[in-house]
Amino acid sequence: MDAVPVEEAVWTWERALPLKYVLVSEEWDGEQIVWARCADADGLFVEPTPRRERLTFVGCAPTGRLRKAVERAGRESVAPEGSGELVEPVEVADLSLIVDFPMPGADPEAASHHAYDSHHWELLAPVLLDCRPSALDASLVDVVVEAEIDGPAWQPAEPADARWLLFNGAGGAGLGECRRIEGLYAERPFPSAPPMRLIGCEPGERLLRRLVRPRADGDRVMLLAVDRSGRVMRLEEHMPLEVVASRPSALGGALVDLWLRNGPAARPVPAARPVWDAWFEGPPTEPGSWAAFPPGGRAEWAAFAAARQGAGRPLPDPVRHLDGRHVTDMSALMCALGEAIAGPGGHYHQCWVTLRGCPCGGEWPPAPFTLVWHDAEVARRALASVSVDTAGETPYVDDVLRLLARVGITVELR
Numbered sequence: 001m002d003a004v005p006v007e008e009a010v011w012t013w014e015r016a017l018p019l020k021y022v023l024v025s026e027e028w029d030g031e032q033i034v035w036a037r038c039a040d041a042d043g044l045f046v047e048p049t050p051r052r053e054r055l056t057f058v059g060c061a062p063t064g065r066l067r068k069a070v071e072r073a074g075r076e077s078v079a080p081e082g083s084g085e086l087v088e089p090v091e092v093a094d095l096s097l098i099v100d101f102p103m104p105g106a107d108p109e110a111a112s113h114h115a116y117d118s119h120h121w122e123l124l125a126p127v128l129l130d131c132r133p134s135a136l137d138a139s140l141v142d143v144v145v146e147a148e149i150d151g152p153a154w155q156p157a158e159p160a161d162a163r164w165l166l167f168n169g170a171g172g173a174g175l176g177e178c179r180r181i182e183g184l185y186a187e188r189p190f191p192s193a194p195p196m197r198l199i200g201c202e203p204g205e206r207l208l209r210r211l212v213r214p215r216a217d218g219d220r221v222m223l224l225a226v227d228r229s230g231r232v233m234r235l236e237e238h239m240p241l242e243v244v245a246s247r248p249s250a251l252g253g254a255l256v257d258l259w260l261r262n263g264p265a266a267r268p269v270p271a272a273r274p275v276w277d278a279w280f281e282g283p284p285t286e287p288g289s290w291a292a293f294p295p296g297g298r299a300e301w302a303a304f305a306a307a308r309q310g311a312g313r314p315l316p317d318p319v320r321h322l323d324g325r326h327v328t329d330m331s332a333l334m335c336a337l338g339e340a341i342a343g344p345g346g347h348y349h350q351c352w353v354t355l356r357g358c359p360c361g362g363e364w365p366p367a368p369f370t371l372v373w374h375d376a377e378v379a380r381r382a383l384a385s386v387s388v389d390t391a392g393e394t395p396y397v398d399d400v401l402r403l404l405a406r407v408g409i410t411v412e413l414r
Contacts, residue, residue, distance in 0.1 A: 003030055003031070003032055006024050006026070006032060006222060006224060006232070006235070007224075007232045007235055007309070008232075008309060009232070010229070010230040010231055011037070011224065011226050011230045011231075011232070012230045013037045013202060015039075015202070015253060017039045017200060017251060017253075018039065018228055018280075019037055019038075019039065019226060019230065020038065020039060020040055020041070020225065020226060020280070021037075021038040021039075021040075021041055021198065021223060021224065021225055021226070022034065022036070022037050022038070022223075022224040022226060023035040023036045023037075023038070023198075023207075023221045023222070023223060023224075023241060024221060024222050024224060025219065025220065025221045025222065026222075033204070033206050034204045035203070035204050035206055035207045035219075035221055035241060036198065036201045036202060036203050036204060036207050036258070037201065037202045037204075038198045038199065038200060038201040038202075038258075039199055039200030039201075039251060039255070040198075040199040040200060041196060041197065041198050041199060042196065042197040042199060043194060043195060043196035043197055043263055044196060044263065044264075044267060044268070045267060045268050045269060045270045045272065045273050046194055046267045046268075046269070046270075047269055047270055048269065050148045051148065052146050052147060052148055053146065053147065053148075053149050053183060053186070054129070054144065054145070054146050054183060055123075055144070055145055055146075055147070055149075055181055055182065055183040055184055056142055056143070056144050056145075056181065056182040056183060057141075057142065057143040057144075057145065057164075057166075057178045057181055058134065058136065058142050058178060058179050058180045058181065058182055059134045059136040059137060059140045059142070059178050059179030059180065060134070060140055060141050060142065060143050060166075060176065060177075060178035060179075061139075061140055061176045061177060061178065062141070062143070062166070062175060062176040063174065063175055063176040064168065064173070064174075064175050064176075064390040064391050064392060065092075065093070065168070065175065065387070065389070065390060065391055065392025065393075066092065066095070066166060066175040066176060067175075067176070068391075068392050069090050069092050069128050069392075070128070070131050070141060070143060072090055073090045073128050073130070073131045074131060089127035089128060089129050089146070090127065090128040091126075091127055091128075092126045092127060092128055092145065093126075093168075093169065093387070093388055093392075094122065094123065094124055094125070094126070094169040094170075095122075095123040095126055095147070095166060095167065095168070095169065095175070096120070096121070096122055096123070096166075096167040096168070096169055096170045096171075096172065097120070097121040097122075097123065097164065097165065097166060097167070097181065097184070098118050098119070098120055098121075098165045098167065099118060099119040099121070099159060099162050099163070099164055099165075099181075099184075100116055100117075100118045100162060100163040100165060101116065101117060101118070101159035101160070101161060101162035101163070102115055102116055102117075102161060103115055103116060103117050117159075119151065119152055119156055119159070120151070120152070121149065121150065121151040121152075121184065122149070122150040122151070122169075122170060123145065123147035123148070123149060124147060124148040124149075124150060125147060125148060126145045126146065126147035127145065127146050127147070128143060128144070128145050129144045129145060129146055130143070130144040131143045131144070134179075136179055140178075140179075143178075149184075149188075151184075155187065155188070156185065157185065158184075158185035163177060164177055164178045164179065164180060164181055165177045166178070168356040168357050168388070168389075168390045169353070169356045169388065170353065171353035171356065171358045172353060172356030172357045172358060172388075172390065173356065173357020173358070173359075173390040174357075174390075175390065194262075194263065195244070195259060195260060195261055195262065195263065196259075196260050196262075196263030196264075197257060197258065197259050197260070198257065198258040198260065199249060199251065199257050200249045200251035200255040200257070201249070201255060201256050201257065201258050202254075202255060203256065207241075207243075210241075210243065211243065211246055214243065219240075219241045220238050220239065220240060220241070221239055221240075221241045222235055222236065222237050222238075222239065223235070223236040223239050223264060225276070227279060227280050227281065227282050227283075228280055228281055228282060229282060231309075232309075233279050233280070233304060233307065233308065234276075234303075234304065234307055235307070236264040236266070239262075239263065239264050239265075240260075240261070240262050241260065242260060242261040242262065243258050243259065243260060243261075244259050244260070244261050245258075245259040246258050246259070268300060269296060271294065271296050271297060272296065272297060272300040274293065274297065275293060275297045275300040275301050275304065276300075279304045283308060283311075283344070283345040284344040284345040285344055286344060287323065287339055287343075287344050288323060288326070288339075289344065289345075290302075290332070290335040290336075290339075291325075291326035291332070291335075295328075295329040295331055295332070296331075298329065298331035298332050298334075298335050299331040301331075301335055302331055302334040302335050302338065302347070304345070305335070305338050305345055305346060305347035306347045306349075308345060308347065311338070311342060311345060311346050311347040312338075312342055312346065312347045312348065312349040313342055313346075314341050314342055314365065314366055314369075315341065315342060315343055317369070318369050318370065319369065319370045319371075319372060320340045320341055320369060320370070320371050320372070321340060321371075321372045321374060322336050322337060322339075322340035322371055322372065322373045322374060323336060323339075323340075323374055323375070324336065324373055324374050324375035324376050324378050324379055325374070325375045325378060326378075327375075327378055327379040327382070328378065328379070328382040328383075329382065329383070330383065330386065330396065332379075333379060333383075333397075333400065334348075334352075340371060341365075341371075348363075349363055350362060350363045350403070350407075351363060354403055355388050355389060355396075355399045355400070355403060356388050356389070356390065357389070357390045361406070361407075362403050362406060362407045363407060364407050364408060365407060365408055365409060368408040368409070368410070369409060369410070370409075370410045370411075370412060371404065371409050371410065371411045371412070372411075372412045372414060373411055373412065373413050373414060374414045375414070376397075376413040376414065379397050380395070380397050383395065383396045383397050387399075
């Protein structure tokens with residue numbers, strides 16, 4: 001009999017304490033190894049320390065909304081003393097970069113995609129600081145931006161003979177290209193995940209052996225966060241299980257506390273903890289439960305809904321109602337739309353990158369239905385300045401309405 005996938009299993013233990021976390025791995029033949037069951041964790045919620053860096057797009061030929069940002073910057077007055085920088089930086093929505101280059105020894109004229117490799121980078125919350133005619137070509141511009149940089153997990157060397165392509169965020173349409181990006185391949189300290197302590201753990205046999213005979217390298221495990229019923233509500237894969245210390249737990253009952261050298265690479269912020277606490281009690285049953293949280297909490301709520309098994313199963317009603325009273329940010333719209341389509345804690349499985357120019361066309365609902373959007377003006381006012389389309393001209397709410405119509409959903413604004 002095939003094993004139940006870890007994310008679909010119900011995890012329990014024979015203790016009075018609630019079980020919150022499970023460490024598990026899968027062998028090559030599908031066998032599941034339970035390393036530990038734990039009552040709690042310390043250090044799971046971490047405040048990020050974003051590091052913003054400055055890049056220069058050299059010899060850039062921007063298009064779409066990036067070109068509009070450059071044109072706007074060209075109209076702005078510059079700072080005194082000849083610094084050349086803008087008095088007010090021009091905000092630019094998230095950008096994506098692909099550096100495309102021929103493989104060593106490959107024929108760059110070959111038609112096969114195997115002759116090429118690429119590096120992918122994300123520029124988060126970028127602002128345009130300066131733009132000027134490029135010394136390489138008077139028809140091009142050099143653009144200086146500041147952003148948080150998310151790139152390859154390793155430290156790649158800058159490739160030669162590369163194409164430097166700009167996109168409208170991850171998966172979005174093209175926004176032009178440039179000759180080079182100064183600073184992109186600068187050496188950066190490797191980001192390390194801070195340590196984490198697992199509290200009140202019941203070790204499995206495999207972990208007990210590791211505690212007796214520690215190893216220098218850590219096994220890769222999945223960290224499952226389960227709700228009070230034992231169902232998985234979040235899953236972190238490929239977490240290194242390198243135990244640097246263990247002590248008898250204050251929770252007693254032969255339980256131990258484990259100190260890990262590294263926790264998950266991606267962790268929720270402390271402000272997300274109330275959302276985790278709410279979902280620990282089980283999937284929501286009351287509509288609008290997400291509305292009490294700030295924008296960051298609503299984004300976390302949407303992530304829980306997306307990870308929940310069956311959260312995208314649509315309601316049978318031919319008419320669904322979206323409560324728009326609290327739709328004041330993009331995450332709120334995702335929460336409200338998922339709830340309208342699939343009930344409390346629901347999720348609408350839509351490719352929202354379509355709004356940025358992804359050619360997939362979006363998801364198609366199982367059957368056409370009518371969505372009645374109540375208090376739609378709340379979202380239109382709150383998101384009036386947000387635009388993610390390639391040209392940077394259409395307000396976000398209008399783009400969403402256009403996408404819903406394209407996939408067969410009739411929207412009535414109230």
